[in-house]
Amino acid sequence: MYFQAFFIFSLFISSTQAAVLDFCVGDLSVPDGPGGYACKKPSKVTVDDFVFSGLGTPVKLNPLIKAAVTPAFAPQFPGLNGLGISMARLDFAVGGVIPTHTHPGASEVLYVVQGEICAGFISSSDNKVFFKNLKQGDIMVYPQGLLHFQINSGKTPAMAVVSFSSPTPGLQITDFALFANDLATELVAATTFLDAATIKKLKGVLGGTN
Amino acid sequence: MYFQAFFIFSLFISSTQAAVLDFCVGDLSVPDGPGGYACKKPSKVTVDDFVFSGLGTPVKLNPLIKAAVTPAFAPQFPGLNGLGISMARLDFAVGGVIPTHTHPGASEVLYVVQGEICAGFISSSDNKVFFKNLKQGDIMVYPQGLLHFQINSGKTPAMAVVSFSSPTPGLQITDFALFANDLATELVAATTFLDAATIKKLKGVLGGTN
Amino acid sequence: MYFQAFFIFSLFISSTQAAVLDFCVGDLSVPDGPGGYACKKPSKVTVDDFVFSGLGTPVKLNPLIKAAVTPAFAPQFPGLNGLGISMARLDFAVGGVIPTHTHPGASEVLYVVQGEICAGFISSSDNKVFFKNLKQGDIMVYPQGLLHFQINSGKTPAMAVVSFSSPTPGLQITDFALFANDLATELVAATTFLDAATIKKLKGVLGGTN
Amino acid sequence: MYFQAFFIFSLFISSTQAAVLDFCVGDLSVPDGPGGYACKKPSKVTVDDFVFSGLGTPVKLNPLIKAAVTPAFAPQFPGLNGLGISMARLDFAVGGVIPTHTHPGASEVLYVVQGEICAGFISSSDNKVFFKNLKQGDIMVYPQGLLHFQINSGKTPAMAVVSFSSPTPGLQITDFALFANDLATELVAATTFLDAATIKKLKGVLGGTN
Amino acid sequence: MYFQAFFIFSLFISSTQAAVLDFCVGDLSVPDGPGGYACKKPSKVTVDDFVFSGLGTPVKLNPLIKAAVTPAFAPQFPGLNGLGISMARLDFAVGGVIPTHTHPGASEVLYVVQGEICAGFISSSDNKVFFKNLKQGDIMVYPQGLLHFQINSGKTPAMAVVSFSSPTPGLQITDFALFANDLATELVAATTFLDAATIKKLKGVLGGTN
Amino acid sequence: MYFQAFFIFSLFISSTQAAVLDFCVGDLSVPDGPGGYACKKPSKVTVDDFVFSGLGTPVKLNPLIKAAVTPAFAPQFPGLNGLGISMARLDFAVGGVIPTHTHPGASEVLYVVQGEICAGFISSSDNKVFFKNLKQGDIMVYPQGLLHFQINSGKTPAMAVVSFSSPTPGLQITDFALFANDLATELVAATTFLDAATIKKLKGVLGGTN
Known part of the structure; x- marks a missing residue:
């Protein structure tokens, strides 16, 4: 069988x-x-x-x-x-x-x-x-x-x-994408309307540089 | 603004x-x-x-x-x-x-x-x-x-x-598909190897006919 | 040319x-x-x-x-x-x-x-x-x-x-899926409403065990 | 039941x-x-x-x-x-x-x-x-x-x-697409390398005009 | 023909x-x-x-x-x-x-x-x-x-x-999504790490409220 | 940080x-x-x-x-x-x-x-x-x-x-597909209604043979 x-x-x-x-x-x-x-x-x-x-x-x-x-x-x-x-x-x-x-x-x-x-x-x-x-x-x-x-x-x-x-699915957290890397502060400022001080503060919190 | x-x-x-x-x-x-x-x-x-x-x-x-x-x-x-x-x-x-x-x-x-x-x-x-x-x-x-x-x-x-x-996604429960409808017992038997008595019992339990 | x-x-x-x-x-x-x-x-x-x-x-x-x-x-x-x-x-x-x-x-x-x-x-x-x-x-x-x-x-x-x-496309024959393997008879019974005798008979015909 | x-x-x-x-x-x-x-x-x-x-x-x-x-x-x-x-x-x-x-x-x-x-x-x-x-x-x-x-x-x-x-699936027969419509002979010629006489002959066979 | x-x-x-x-x-x-x-x-x-x-x-x-x-x-x-x-x-x-x-x-x-x-x-x-x-x-x-x-x-x-x-394709401009609507400033703050003053300023620039 | x-x-x-x-x-x-x-x-x-x-x-x-x-x-x-x-x-x-x-x-x-x-x-x-x-x-x-x-x-x-x-996307140029290869002239003729002379001329122009 x-x-x-x-x-x-x-x-x-x-x-x-x-x-x-x-x-x-x-x-x-x-x-x-x-x-x-x-x-x-x-x-x-x-x-x-x-x-x-x-x-x-x-x-x-x-x-x-x-x-x-x-x-x-x-x-x-x-x-x-x-x-x-x-x-x-x-x-x-x-x-x-x-x-x-x-x-x-x-x-x-x-x-x-x-x-x-x-x-x-x-x-x-x-x-x-x-x-x-x-x-x-x-x-x-x-x-x-x-x-x-x-x-x-x-x-x-x-x-x-x-x-x-x-x-x-990927996962892109906006704050990490904007601030947790080495993208120059002036480029972030130009593309987000945020001021340099705010950007630098968040880069500090999230581990970004430049 | x-x-x-x-x-x-x-x-x-x-x-x-x-x-x-x-x-x-x-x-x-x-x-x-x-x-x-x-x-x-x-x-x-x-x-x-x-x-x-x-x-x-x-x-x-x-x-x-x-x-x-x-x-x-x-x-x-x-x-x-x-x-x-x-x-x-x-x-x-x-x-x-x-x-x-x-x-x-x-x-x-x-x-x-x-x-x-x-x-x-x-x-x-x-x-x-x-x-x-x-x-x-x-x-x-x-x-x-x-x-x-x-x-x-x-x-x-x-x-x-x-x-x-x-x-x-749909949902097809095999027992319901086979027994909860009016498909003739002999057709169910021919296509499943189950015997007529078993089929008729399950049709009874699940609401099927024929 | x-x-x-x-x-x-x-x-x-x-x-x-x-x-x-x-x-x-x-x-x-x-x-x-x-x-x-x-x-x-x-x-x-x-x-x-x-x-x-x-x-x-x-x-x-x-x-x-x-x-x-x-x-x-x-x-x-x-x-x-x-x-x-x-x-x-x-x-x-x-x-x-x-x-x-x-x-x-x-x-x-x-x-x-x-x-x-x-x-x-x-x-x-x-x-x-x-x-x-x-x-x-x-x-x-x-x-x-x-x-x-x-x-x-x-x-x-x-x-x-x-x-x-x-x-x-794949091909899943219901009887083979249910009976032509080593899935325990009591598990097949629990998930199909079939009785143990019927399951064991079909396991025999189709080459299943347990 | x-x-x-x-x-x-x-x-x-x-x-x-x-x-x-x-x-x-x-x-x-x-x-x-x-x-x-x-x-x-x-x-x-x-x-x-x-x-x-x-x-x-x-x-x-x-x-x-x-x-x-x-x-x-x-x-x-x-x-x-x-x-x-x-x-x-x-x-x-x-x-x-x-x-x-x-x-x-x-x-x-x-x-x-x-x-x-x-x-x-x-x-x-x-x-x-x-x-x-x-x-x-x-x-x-x-x-x-x-x-x-x-x-x-x-x-x-x-x-x-x-x-x-x-x-x-659609069905595009090349000859019909090229010759069985009213696309001007000179446009067909320009886009297919075929000469006008051949195009006009095939338009005749397949029902095209111009 | x-x-x-x-x-x-x-x-x-x-x-x-x-x-x-x-x-x-x-x-x-x-x-x-x-x-x-x-x-x-x-x-x-x-x-x-x-x-x-x-x-x-x-x-x-x-x-x-x-x-x-x-x-x-x-x-x-x-x-x-x-x-x-x-x-x-x-x-x-x-x-x-x-x-x-x-x-x-x-x-x-x-x-x-x-x-x-x-x-x-x-x-x-x-x-x-x-x-x-x-x-x-x-x-x-x-x-x-x-x-x-x-x-x-x-x-x-x-x-x-x-x-x-x-x-x-859609188009989601991050600044507009965050600031050009009526999402409460405290919710924007909670979900972006931005401070309320920055958010309110950008809401002003981009037409947002609350 | x-x-x-x-x-x-x-x-x-x-x-x-x-x-x-x-x-x-x-x-x-x-x-x-x-x-x-x-x-x-x-x-x-x-x-x-x-x-x-x-x-x-x-x-x-x-x-x-x-x-x-x-x-x-x-x-x-x-x-x-x-x-x-x-x-x-x-x-x-x-x-x-x-x-x-x-x-x-x-x-x-x-x-x-x-x-x-x-x-x-x-x-x-x-x-x-x-x-x-x-x-x-x-x-x-x-x-x-x-x-x-x-x-x-x-x-x-x-x-x-x-x-x-x-x-x-691919790119299939009809003339090249028909004439720039070794498909026999009589097969091209049979499948396009074009006459042998036209086909041979275009094979010459586009580099086809046979």
Whole structure:
């Protein structure tokens, strides 16, 4: 009987290469391409490639923003490679804030696991701000590439999980992009309308130079 | 000054049609297309179009499976329309099960909010089963279109949130597809190797006829 | 004159790398990625990379289902790599059946070359079955990821060719996925409502264990 | 029991809008969009929307080319709308030819149902011609947008079915595009290197003017 | 002869609906969808739908930035609808600047028509700034969704044309998004690390309130 | 302070692999895949990978067509790899012509930098020609895969820049595809309605044989 079943199946899938077609667990050790990482050899793939435990334990919060973002993108969780989705975990102390940022390559949905979060995004066409106080169990969607932010608006710590429409959504925090590098203060000033003193102060806080 | 700013902006975005480009909140009252629903008029869009509270409250569990799935797909949450992502909530009593099913149009990531869940999927190329006992905070990914299942494997109720790489992932529960309709018993038998008595029993349980 | 033409053309395409841009014949000997196989060196590509003869000769039918599926997917026919399409051939003896299955990554169109085929698919949203007796020359479409089946409904052998909207559509036969592996009988029972005796019988027929 | 099943299902799919998500049969009576036609109301969809019989009967051949193309694209077969695939049938008398043409929006696979067909395509990067004599059962793939042709190379009538990676692949026959319209002879001459006499002769044959 | 040609063609394209398949000129008067505007009736489409003259004449520069952006996106040039591309024109007086901004939905290529432009973008993963002084005829690419800017770095007026990988790339100027609306100063402060005085000053310049 | 900033950031992006996610500069030295070239190591990427100067200097015109096309596609400008866009420059002497051609993989927008250009495309569904005399600053769009041409219609040299909705749009010049290769004259004749003398003459002009 077993032979028979094997025989049936061999009619359908005639070569070992086929085993890779259902998924493409990322192999981070070889060069990637525009669509993602090369595929790990299927014979070496186990269930542990599809499970990630890194979002389960709270991370140490950053004292500056009293918050933390823990990503489960393809570089951290290679089982997502090629599958069009990823996740992250947001932790907030009381008063914690995820500063204004974008994800260049994905839309996002946020689910409030615990606490209360004031969340919003800014439309590009008319600068309108869509924001609301979210309670536990609420979800909110941020359209791809638009500036958005999250603030712990409650009196207790807050936690949320977020999902993205790409395994590599990217994350560009506006303040870090503007101030946490060596772009000359006069260039930052020219392109943001901010004055040199403000820029230099923020470069100091965020680790930028020049 | 206000005039000046208005003037700057009018150089960039010269017509009111542009307001819709950032998002396309679904208008369920007119015909949809292959890419999703038609867009609600931008002037009528508010923050409430981007927030959904339907996952916050536990729903009544189904006695047969001691579990429930609450979707936040585009038909329930039209703000997701066109954005490549959606969510759902899974509730399990002790012993609860989400039966084997597929999402024809999306990959899925599951995050365990509470309890312990035995979750798995079956590869198509060699029928290999990838399954594992997930603890609170673990995430697992299911590649698009493959059969998968979730079982409460703990001694307490469990809850998970899941995300999909499409606003309309679909959900095809194998048992419902096979038995909860009027497909003649002999046709089900011919295409599944199940015997007529088994089919008729399951049609009875799940509401099928013929 | 020849020089002149060469000169014209060299204005358009300035490097030999360009030769690969029209197509990407799969090279099965190196790792693949989410979008498919790496490209064979263009200088080694011949017309035989774009022609496949494996569907021309009838294969031995499987005695269990009195039918056979012969795929021309990218692993069998690497010229399809990256081109968004593939084919397969279905052969049926009298009484032959292709059991209920899905293609996780593609929609399908079937063309009846010979005989009569009862073919159907099951919608996910309301479990409605769309099925019909197809005659020679009829075509039927199966939307991506939905369960479908084909039965020889005539009194002669039947043959069909099918096409898919992906070079790697995948093929998940529900019975094989559920019974032709080592998933424990109690887990199959819990996730399908089938009783242990039925499961063990089908595991026997299809080569499963546990 | 039936109530129970209904209840289970209502947990999964909570609104009638959901019924459309599995497919989007084209409604040709309202304006279409870039992604295809608007969807027919799901409650009016029947199995006949997914079956097309127009390829079953041979059509009258055109005396000029001793051949015919019968399309089953979305405008003829609206069930394909949004599903990424379509078909057509090619009929050839002895000596019949499908003239050089492109499909601007799709790759194509050809399956020889009957007879012998000399088929080829021309690469864009180096004008190399890939062509071969195909026998019954052979398949050949044409990469998207490249010029290709088919000639009955046997001593009997021939027939093939072809599939496309789009429901609306388009079809641009080079000779018709150049000569079967009112583009001024001098403009055709300037852009093709052909002389006026040749152009006027072909305009005459193919119905062009000017 | 004309009849003959008509006859040939009628074998290929059997219905008037087909005329729309080559393009989908946007009809701005009816609701749009996630993929773009509904298609203008093909019989009303003329060559003027595919030509746009709005980039030909220099616009009045904005005194604040001494620059101007003139878009040719789908709302301005509906012939682009569904075609995956758009354009814009950038004009700079001496000292002119296009402030730091993103295009949420597209990558961009810039071509310097006249003058000298210092252009750069900021990577999201490590805040690295890639910038360079571009001369007439140089092109530069900005990956999708990343912050970038352009400054007239020469001693004469400058002009550039830019292209986008979408008909509706969007444009989010960071300063306008942060300051040209009614988002409360304390929320801006919390999410940007800027102090209230700086925010209020910029709200004043750019027309924001609160 | 610097340490603090580093610490914040390390919460977001936890591995060096992440650096590649913003872009994928093509590495032409290793095999490519269907989606493009493999990515250059991020640590070796500089601003020069995103800037291309090859369009800045006029190239020598071809005497046959009194025109030239200079591409900036991914093989020439690897920074475009994976970004969905590319460019080219068209130069025309008085009387210069870009012969009828297609881009199999992209739509195109043309911007007239200098002079006057008569440009047109031919629809596939009804062979209708859409053409117009374009002046400096006009733009025109050509839908993907359709035959189009450009003629210098003014009394001075002309120059245009064109953009494509793909980094590898391809370029198939109809005359070169038909005549600049070794396809036998009788096969060209059979598939184009042209007579042997015309074909042999054009093969002579364009460097073809047989």
